Each structure stands twice: as C-alpha cells, then as structure tokens.
Amino acid sequence: MSKFTEMETLRKEIEAKTRKLQEMEQENFDVNGIWEFTTELDCEGRRSRHLGRYEGNLYDGIKLHGSQCYYSLRCKRVGFLSSINSKPRKKSVCFSIEDNSIKLFDKQDQLEKLKLSVPDGHNLKESNQFGCITLEWEK
Structure with a gap:
C-alpha cells in the first residue's frame, strides 16, 4: 500500500468517525464541557452581557455565575472536554x-x-x- 493510499484510507476513517461522533453528541447530553454564560441587561432582553467562560460541569458554572444574572442565565456550549486530557492538571x-x-x-x-x-x-x-x-x- 502506498503512502497516498494509506492517507486516503485514514481520511475516510476520520470522516466516518466524525459523523458518528456528531450523531452521538446530538442524541446524548453531556453536562461536562466548555460553557459560555450570558444574561440579559434589561427587562426586554434586547441586550445581553457576557459573564464568562467555564470549563467543567454545567451545574458548577451555573452556581459560579448565578449571582450575576438579571432574570436568567444563558448557558451555551462552546466546546467539549476531552477525557484524554481530564487528568488533574x-x-x-x-x-x-x-x-x-x-x-x-x-x-x-x-x-x-x-x-x-x-x-x-x-x-x-x-x-x-x-x-x-x-x-x-x-x-
């Protein structure tokens, strides 16, 4: 097998695994991740304020930023935590x-x-x- 054939095979495997991962992420909610927290600045909700980013458990992020919210928090996942890098650092x-x-x-x-x-x-x-x-x- 030539290097180019091997590279093409690896690309196809990566694409297939990427599709499978995306399907699994859509079907299963993981509370651990990288989260951004915002809240509204006025009662109409037309403006918002960025409260911060939190890496870890969603509930811990909610407790951290909860006292800064106006009416409610908006919690947006901006990334996933890798179990490969989850050892204490x-x-x-x-x-x-x-x-x-x-x-x-x-x-x-x-x-x-x-x-x-x-x-x-x-x-x-x-x-x-x-x-x-x-x-x-x-x-």
Whole structure:
C-alpha cells in the first residue's frame, strides 16, 4: 500500500468517525464541557452581557455565575472536554494584595500573612512577577 493510499484510507476513517461522533453528541447530553454564560441587561432582553467562560460541569458554572444574572442565565456550549486530557492538571495565578496589613509589593510579607489561610490542595509561592506571589492548585 502506498503512502497516498494509506492517507486516503485514514481520511475516510476520520470522516466516518466524525459523523458518528456528531450523531452521538446530538442524541446524548453531556453536562461536562466548555460553557459560555450570558444574561440579559434589561427587562426586554434586547441586550445581553457576557459573564464568562467555564470549563467543567454545567451545574458548577451555573452556581459560579448565578449571582450575576438579571432574570436568567444563558448557558451555551462552546466546546467539549476531552477525557484524554481530564487528568488533574496544575493551575496557577500570580497576584498581589493591597491591604493596610500588608506591605505593598512585598512578596515575603504577603506569603507570611496568607500562609495560615491557604485551603487544602493549594500552595503559595513566590512569583517571578514584580510584587506578586503565586497560588497553585490541582484541578
């Protein structure tokens, strides 16, 4: 079998599997996905406001954005989560604290004051960003 014949065979297999996947997605609702949340801005519903994007369980996204809605939330699937990539992955955010009890942009002071209140499964460390520390967690 030549490389070109093999490539054509693979294309046909991919097209067939893509059609099958689309049929299955239309027949079966998966609450896990990538969701965008919007709400109306006025009582007529003529304008809307984008509230954010959420990756994960639809119900968790609804709870996250529920307090920001006017009358109701609009939940739109914009993607699917791959079970191949569903293993826990590390997430992190660099941030700084502005508060009277913490010296401005002092990484060590921020770490010292926050270390006692770090939730389980989370870690604080110095960041390479000016005046910031990093919060890491498993998702």
